[in-house]
Amino acid sequence: QVTLVESGGGLVQAGGSLRLSCAASGRTQTRYVMGWFRQSPGKELEFVAAITWSGSNSNTADSLKDRLTISRDNAKNTVALQIDRLESEDTALYYCAASSYHLPTSIRARYSYWGQGTQVTVSS
Numbered sequence: 223q224v225t226l227v228e229s230g231g232g233l234v235q236a237g238g239s240l241r242l243s244c245a246a247s248g249r250t251q252t253r254y255v256m257g258w259f260r261q262s263p264g265k266e267l268e269f270v271a272a273i274t275w276s277g278s279n280s281n282t283a284d285s286l287k288d289r290l291t292i293s294r295d296n297a298k299n300t301v302a303l304q305i306d307r308l309e310s311e312d313t314a315l316y317y318c319a320a321s322s323y324h325l326p327t328s329i330r331a332r333y334s335y336w337g338q339g340t341q342v343t344v345s346s
Contacts, residue, residue: 223245223248223335224246224248224249224250224252224254224320224334224335225246225248225261226244226245226246226258226274226298226317226318226320226335226337227234227244227245227247227328227337227338228242228243228244228318228337228340229242229243229244229339229340230243230313230340231243231316231340231341231342231343232341232342232343233343233344233345234308234332234342234343234344234345235302235308235344235345235346236309236310236345236346237307237308237346238310238344239256239305239307239340240304240305240308240342241304241305242257242302242303242304242305242316242318242340242342243300243301243302243303244301244302244318244331245298245300245338246300246301246320247297247299248301249255250299252322253263253270253275253276254272254320254321254322254335255273255275255321255322255323255324255325255326255327256272256273256275256294256301256318256319256320256321256342257269257270257271257273257293257318257319257320257321257326257327257328257333258270258271258301258303258316258317258318259271259283259316259317259319259330259333260312260315260316260317260325261314261315261339261341262311262314262315263313263327265314267317267330268283268314269283269328269330270282270286270290270303270316271283271285271286271290271292271303271326271327272292272300272321272327272328273275273292273293273294273303273326274324274326275294275295277293279301279325279326280292280326281325281326281327281328283328284309286305286341287338288312288346289305289307290303290305290306291302291303291304291306292304293334296301301318303316305342308322308344309321309344310345310346311344312341312342312344312346313342313343313344314341315339315340315341315342316339316340316342317337317338317339318335318340319333319336319337320334320335320336321333321334321337322334327343329333329334329336
């Protein structure tokens with residue numbers, strides 16, 4: 223069992239940056255792929271980015287590639303998501319998730335553990 227807790231969300235002006243963090247506890251010795259998803263009001267859950275345990279392989283949604291950086295610190299059991307040049311369309315509830323898949327997958331069903339989410343609101 224893995225517990226994930228996101229933090230770092232809030233109200234940000236368009237054009238600004240935000241750094242989200244996800245802290246894992248529990249069975250953290252397993253080499254999980256860590257991912258971020260988001261859900262905007264009235265929309266389906268959307269893949270944002272994922273990273274392998276080693277950090278050597280990552281996957282980012284095409285529409286967000288030039289504005290996102292995902293990283294992890296296994297010593298602290300944390301994964302971070304940096305979002306730059308925020309847009310109003312980035313307003314969403316951001317979820318951290320853990321997967322035992324061997325690649326940084328974008329497929330929601332491959333993630334077994336989920337956090338409660340952190341809200342990001344971008345004002346224009």
